[in-house]
Amino acid sequence: MRIITGLLKGRTIPYNPRQQGDIRLTSSLLKEALFAMLGPDLHDQAFLDLCAGCGQIGLEAHSRGARVVLNEPNRQRAAHLETICRQWELEDIDLRRTWAQDLIPDLQEQNQRFDIAYLDPPYRDLLEGQPLVLALLHCFAAADLLTPAGLLFVQHPRQLDLPAEVDQIAVLRRRDYGNTTLSSYQNIAC
Secondary structure, three states: OEOOOOOOOOOEOOOOHHHHOOOOOOOHHHHHHHHHHHOOOOOOOEEEEOOOOOOHHHHHHHHOOOEEEEEOOOHHHHHHHHHHHHHOOOOOOEEEOOOHHHHHHHHHHOOOOEEEEEEOOOOOOEEOOEEHHHHHHHHHHHHOOEEEEEEEEEEEEOOOOOOOEEOOEEEEEEEEEOOEEEEEEEEOOO
16 A cells, blocks of 8 residues: 655555454555545645544545544554554644544534545444444534535445435445445535
8 A cells, every 4th residue: 555646655554454453445446536536735625534444545635735634443553553653753643543433423522624534434334233334424414524515435335325415415426446436425515
């Protein structure tokens, strides 16, 4: 996993499944497509990586100048992300260590808003009987965490149909990458 462009261009994100746990990594193709949509300059953009995993999406956003909040509830992966941030001297990344469904109301209470958010939870996990990605999408939309015209990108299994609108966000496009779909939503509230 290599950083594509920006301040950290060319750096490899170290990841060892034995130490940090086996997770599904975002494909290079999907990551490149996402950041092609966002562009090389994300300066002054607030970026939330709600389910960071190994941190590849949030670190790429930071490399492009975004102010990043990384969230990873797994203790080993969060410690690994903290080590990367320390070794790469990334003191301005805000690393959180809580379940996404608990972080969302905390961010709402803190009146935080994001220009871009990325949601990629474990595909097989459930929350209150429904797929975690769907539950978090509803929770995120209800919390109103996006700036006006802000974007939410949701990575999910291809066979899971997400709603076209949830509260004040509406889908802009969906693209399939193998068995994965990237759905992009925009805040449509005025």
